[in-house]
Amino acid sequence: MSEAMDFVDEVNVGDTVIAEVLTIDDDGQVIVGLQSGEEGVIHPRELSSQPFEDVNEIVKVGDEIEVVVIKEVQDKEQGSYQLSKKRVDAQKVWKELEEKFNNGETIEAPVTRVVKGGLVVDCGVRGFIPASLVDVNYIEDFSAYVGQTLELVITEIEPSENRLILSHKAIQEKELENQKAETLENLEEGQVVTGKVARIVDFGAFIDLGGVDGLVHISEIAHEHVDNPSDYLTAGEEIEVKVLSVDPEKERISLSRKEVLAGPWDGIEEKITKDDVVDGKVKRLVDFGAFVEVLPGVEGLLHISQIAHRHINTPHEVLEAGQEIQVKVLEVSEAEERLSLSLKALEEPTPEDKANQNNNKPKNNQRGGGNRSRSQNRQTQETEIESSFNIGDILGDQLSGLNLDDSE
Incomplete structure (x- = not known):
């Protein structure tokens, strides 16, 4: 038992104290001894925010643990106080999360389930990702995210209200910005590159080259006259294109598909x-x-x-x-x-x-x-x-x- 707590002779509701695990009963309740000489009980639901099958996964007889006093018990057969280890752990998590938020650090957390309006993640405490902050693209079905560990930005945090709002979209946007800058720096006129058809419009098609889109004008889609770009291209398909011009300042890239195709007169x-x-x-x-x-x-x-x-x-x-x-x-x-x-x-x-x-x-x-x-x-x-x-x-x-x- 910690020497710093040897002189504690009074325990009050709300106090955080050191306790020694004395025994674990058949119902999974943990009986602990306090420095005051009294005993307390930790119900299984107050042991951990993480699901577990065996109490021994969380604590063992002889362990010294930090607990918070929830309330005093009138029936003292199993101890004088109800205690919680889970709430002490949560306080530590909230403190760490606030420090990361203030320092602009990101966190990683697994997605536990899909709820109305977004995703629930386990950060040691419950975190929530609104649907609008999950992805840069529209997602119709979020079920594929369950079980995935995502890198997240903390957008709002309020421990007193157990409020933790997170964003995965912000991570993607930052990655896209970095990718865009790199792509614009490395692109040169005359290069042949591979891109993905992002969207098709009446006057051509926009090709995703990696964080930035380039335009294949309708006149550069094929050697023959093109009336409808969708007759030649499909959204999502990968194609080779030739870079006609690059304007990094305006983030404008002109591309040609027909330049990489065999000419109509060839052969x-x-x-x-x-x-x-x-x-x-x-x-x-x-x-x-x-x-x-x-x-x-x-x-x-x-x-x-x-x-x-x-x-x-x-x-x-x-x-x-x-x-x-x-x-x-x-x-x-x-x-x-x-x-x-x-x-x-x-x-x-x-x-x-x-x-x-x-x-x-x-x-x-x-x-x-x-x-x-x-x-x-x-x-x-x-x-x-x-x-x-x-x-x-x-x-x-x-x-x-x-x-x-x-x-x-």
């Missing part, structure tokens, strides 16, 4: 060969023909001379944008990303077409040839801006019958 000569008949969609009409998409991102030129056997003045006489047609491949070049197509090659000319072709053959005279050449030059200038097709591709058989060697 085109293995997919399409000369004389193939393929399905396509008319993407746009120009004076000298139509551009037809035959594969995603791959457009070929259907020259006006290859649209019909009869003479037509504009492609609009036969085709319209969005129309689906079959065409024959006249030429394909991966290196030049060029595809020449024909619609008339899939049709037999009618007798009327043949007659019109004979009537429309150009005369071999200087003035007509000169005027036609100037018109063709204008078309050529427009074409060089819009496509990679050469003069022969664009003018097609319009040059047949011309004698450009005539001189005055």
